Amino acid sequence: MPALVRTATQKETIVMMPQTVASHNRDLDLKHLWHANLQHRGLESRPPLEVASGDGCYVVDSEGRRYLDGMAGLFCVNVGYGRREIVDAVAAQMSQLAYYPLTQSHGPAARLAGRLAELLPAGLDRVFFTNSGSEAVETALKMARQCARQLHPGENRYKIIARHRGYHGFTMGALSATGQSARRAAFEPLVPGFLHVPPPDPYRCSFCCDRPACSLVCADEIERVIRMEGPETVAAVIAEPVIGGGGIFPAPEGYLERLRAICDRYGVLLILDEVITGFGRTGKLFGFEHGGIRADILTFAKGLTSAYLPLGATVASEQVFSAFQGDNDRSKFVQVSTFGGHPSSCAAALANLDILMRERLWENAADVGAYLLERLGDIRSRWIAEVRGCGLLIGIELVSDDSKTPFSEARMVNLMREFREAGLLIGRNVESAPGYGNVLILSPPLILSHEQADTIVTTVTRVLEK
Numbered sequence: 001m002p003a004l005v006r007t008a009t010q011k012e013t014i015v016m017m018p019q020t021v022a023s024h025n026r027d028l029d030l031k032h033l034w035h036a037n038l039q040h041r042g043l044e045s046r047p048p049l050e051v052a053s054g055d056g057c058y059v060v061d062s063e064g065r066r067y068l069d070g071m072a073g074l075f076c077v078n079v080g081y082g083r084r085e086i087v088d089a090v091a092a093q094m095s096q097l098a099y100y101p102l103t104q105s106h107g108p109a110a111r112l113a114g115r116l117a118e119l120l121p122a123g124l125d126r127v128f129f130t131n132s133g134s135e136a137v138e139t140a141l142k143m144a145r146q147c148a149r150q151l152h153p154g155e156n157r158y159k160i161i162a163r164h165r166g167y168h169g170f171t172m173g174a175l176s177a178t179g180q181s182a183r184r185a186a187f188e189p190l191v192p193g194f195l196h197v198p199p200p201d202p203y204r205c206s207f208c209c210d211r212p213a214c215s216l217v218c219a220d221e222i223e224r225v226i227r228m229e230g231p232e233t234v235a236a237v238i239a240e241p242v243i244g245g246g247g248i249f250p251a252p253e254g255y256l257e258r259l260r261a262i263c264d265r266y267g268v269l270l271i272l273d274e275v276i277t278g279f280g281r282t283g284k285l286f287g288f289e290h291g292g293i294r295a296d297i298l299t300f301a302k303g304l305t306s307a308y309l310p311l312g313a314t315v316a317s318e319q320v321f322s323a324f325q326g327d328n329d330r331s332k333f334v335q336v337s338t339f340g341g342h343p344s345s346c347a348a349a350l351a352n353l354d355i356l357m358r359e360r361l362w363e364n365a366a367d368v369g370a371y372l373l374e375r376l377g378d379i380r381s382r383w384i385a386e387v388r389g390c391g392l393l394i395g396i397e398l399v400s401d402d403s404k405t406p407f408s409e410a411r412m413v414n415l416m417r418e419f420r421e422a423g424l425l426i427g428r429n430v431e432s433a434p435g436y437g438n439v440l441i442l443s444p445p446l447i448l449s450h451e452q453a454d455t456i457v458t459t460v461t462r463v464l465e466k
């Protein structure tokens with residue numbers, strides 16, 4: 001079908017065939033778009049995939065090729081592409097009220113905050129809306145610092161402890177919490193007061209990988225750092241229940257509980273970054289359920305709307321919220337975001353949560369995720385060192401020899417191209433630690449079927465055999 005396109009240069013409407021539209025878009029892209037995390041030099045010879053449409057677990061590129069989206073976009077299209085219900089809810093909301101700021105109020109934000117409070121454990125029920133995961137984290141960090149000061153007058157609690165390899169966002173605060181040197185180096189010095197400890201990584205753990213079981217020394221490192229720094233200087237610990245983009249490191253048994261106990265012992269707030277793990281990704285509705293613990297502050301984005309529209313949320317406990325209710329104006333939380341909690345995004349989130357709850361998608365993530373993990377674990381390949389994860393959040397660590405040498409950057413880049421040519425969009429941890437960008441990542445929509453899981457296994461087997 002011909003398409004109407006208004007070109008920027010000609011300022012007139014002309015009729016183009018789809019192929020022409022695709023190459024026209026590509027020209028404009030290469031000329032004007034500045035892409036995320038891409039080296040632009042030489043991009044003409046490896047242009048980014050131009051995705052034109054999506055349906056269920058699949059996307060179609062501008063030349064009509066179909067791909068199984070093993071990454072759900074960027075860990076986020078949890079309910080899959082093409083859900084009419086969300087589109088209709090957003091259209092209705094836009095017609096009724098296009099926008100209003102949350103310095104006042106509107107129905108969709110109030111209803112969504114109420115809905116989140118219902119889904120979360122009692123006492124975790126105060127919601128601050130933002131536009132993205134980075135902003136949700138930024139908000140959590142600011143809340144934690146101010147809250148710690150107001151809860152402990154006379155102390156100076158501002159330090160935040162995070163883990164190496166963890167990812168928390170691109171803004172300066174969230175990046176300071178991020179424990180990935182390759183993402184930080186160009187922008188240093190970052191925000192002062194952030195400290196990092198080793199992540200749980202049973203395969204390469206410097207504390208206990210040669211012992212039969214994990215000894216949780218990596219969790220105890222947090223206590224050691226709190227004591228060495230002085231508890232009266234530490235505001236919060238921030239952690240993803242499963243480190244995601246950094247290379248898929250699930251919390252070992254007992255780890256989250258240990259974290260909670262340490263924070264309680266020293267009056268330190270626990271921020272759980274559920275931007276990836278929230279809303280079913282790990283086979284439970286929320287990542288913290290794996291440890292049966294409660295956080296003081298939670299951060300959400302991605303699966304909150306399944307990325308149909310941008311939205312982030314920071315949820316605070318009653319205790320945290322009450323620290324902001326003083327008799328003077330200075331104790332309030334001074335932050336405003338023009339678009340945060342946009343009515344259309346909240347409407348998208350409400351419709352998305354209806355789908356998630358009606359279809360109980362975390363159960364499918366648990367079921368198909370366990371099947372996929374097992375089948376990937378059965379692949380006989382000398383390159384696969386470890387397959388790990390939970391629910392539909394899975395990492396495949398690749399090594400080039402018996403001494404755990406990580407796959408080289410060049411081999412990883414080649415592999416990614418092979419997967420794309422084979423019709424599977426798969427992710428990887430881009431240099432979350434120097435020289436360790438060697439983990440393939442799978443995070444497909446939570447509607448993935450067993451047959452689609454089989455397709456992933458067949459493709460991974462075939463590409464690695466090559």
Ligand SMILES: Cc1ncc(COP(=O)(O)O)c(C=O)c1O
Nearest residue numbers: 132133134167168169275276301
């Ligand atoms: C755990 C975690 N926190 C925060 C973020 C930042 O979210 P956003 O990209 O929406 O800013 C991400 C993004 O991948 C993430 O994985």
